[in-house]
Amino acid sequence: MRKGTLYLVGTPIGNLEDMTFRAIKTLKTVDLIAAEDTRHTGKLLHHYEIETPQISYHEHNRKQREQEIIESLQQGKIIALVTDAGMPAISDPGYDLVKACLAAKISVVPIPGVTAxxxxxxxxxxxxxxxxxxxxxxxxxxxxxxxxxxxxxxxxxxxxxxxxxxxxxxxxxxxxxxxxxxxxxxxxxxxxxxxxxxxxxxxxxxxxxxxxxxxxxxxxxxSGREESRELNLSSEEIKGELRQLLAQGIPRSQASRQLAKLTSLSRQEIYQLSMELE
Known part of the structure; x- marks a missing residue:
């Protein structure tokens, strides 16, 4: 028996008009839709007059559902995976289902959509x-x-x-x-x-x-850190800088924050070094 296919279908992150023609066609033609929240996806399906049946697949039932979906795919079923918003498997338990499909040599096809x-x-x-x-x-x-x-x-x-x-x-x-x-x-x-x-x-x-x-x-x-700003200072050198800043009347917390921007140490670590000065 020929194995089925899992389609990862991107859905809108808010505006329903961001749904693609390909995504609509796919959801209309698959055998089953595995949805994060069937009530939420039901509104999308109703909007586009899609009558394909759904089952739930989410963080709390993914382990028990995973085997059920894999077995259906192995029997030749075509299944679409959707989340409440965006692409499945991105900050989403769909990642585990994709891994399981690939391990079982089941084809996984992306249907691209909006990602926040x-x-x-x-x-x-x-x-x-x-x-x-x-x-x-x-x-x-x-x-x-x-x-x-x-x-x-x-x-x-x-x-x-x-x-x-x-x-x-x-x-x-x-x-x-x-x-x-x-x-x-x-x-x-x-x-x-x-x-x-x-x-x-x-x-x-x-x-x-x-x-x-x-x-x-x-x-x-x-924004990322500017590569040229960080100084490679030893603990003793940082203590020396702290002494100078504290002598200028700059509060300990402000001095620690200021030096943290310029070194690989956190504000807390520099603050602890300042406590060692006493």
């Missing part, structure tokens, strides 16, 4: 020659701190996703680890009715959302 990361990057005004997608940062703890410390050294433009209730904390952390003068672009509710783009430094973004409550989903595009 590239949409935001294109209008960011930041370098598009080299960039890296970070998705969502770890929520808290050591994992988050390690990731922030790692991207501090990143010289490529960075793209992140963030929810409204975590945006303020993320902006504060970016300012602390990357520097408050780091340039970034905040894309909000991309392609939707309330779409907006704000071009800030970290400090300006923090101040802006001190007065306003974040609403909607955000895509952040952050």
């Amino acid at each position: 990361a590239i949409t935001a990057l294109a209008v960011s005004g930041l370098s598009t020659n080299r960039f890296v997608f970070e998705g969502f940062l770890p929520v808290k703890g050591k994992a988050r701190e390690e990731r922030l410390q790692a991207i501090k050294q990143e010289t490529r433009t960075m793209i992140l996703y963030e929810s409204p209730h975590k945006l303020k904390a993320t902006l504060q952390d970016l300012g602390e680890f990357l520097g408050i003068d780091r340039a970034l672009m905040l894309g909000r509710e991309l392609t939707k009715f309330y779409e907006s783009f704000h071009y800030f430094t970290c400090e300006e973004a923090i101040n802006y959302y001190t007065e306003k409550t974040p609403k909607g989903e955000y895509t952040l595009v952050v």
Whole structure:
């Protein structure tokens, strides 16, 4: 028996008119649609008069669904995988299904569509020659701190996703680890009715959302570190710089932040060195 095919179908990230002709045709002709949220996808299918049956495939049922989908594909079924918005497998459990299909030698075909990361990057005004997608940062703890410390050294433009209730904390952390003068672009509710783009430094973004409550989903595009600015200073040399700054009356926290912009150490690490001066 000939094996079936899994189609990865890109869907709109907001505006339904961003659906492609090829995506509509594919969803109409496959045997089954595996959707992140069948109710959400149902609205899209109704809009385009697509009557193909659906099953759910999401983070919480992916392990049990995966084998079911693989078996259907091995029996010759043609299945489309969609997410609530954008391309499947990008910050999405569809990645696991794709891996499983490839391991089972099942054909996987992409049907390209809109992706929030590239949409935001294109209008960011930041370098598009080299960039890296970070998705969502770890929520808290050591994992988050390690990731922030790692991207501090990143010289490529960075793209992140963030929810409204975590945006303020993320902006504060970016300012602390990357520097408050780091340039970034905040894309909000991309392609939707309330779409907006704000071009800030970290400090300006923090101040802006001190007065306003974040609403909607955000895509952040952050400039990379300037390669020529970092100094290779030893701990003793950094202590020497700290002594000079503190002698000028500059507060310990401000001095630590200032030197963190110029070295590979974080603000916390430099602050700890300043405590050793006493």
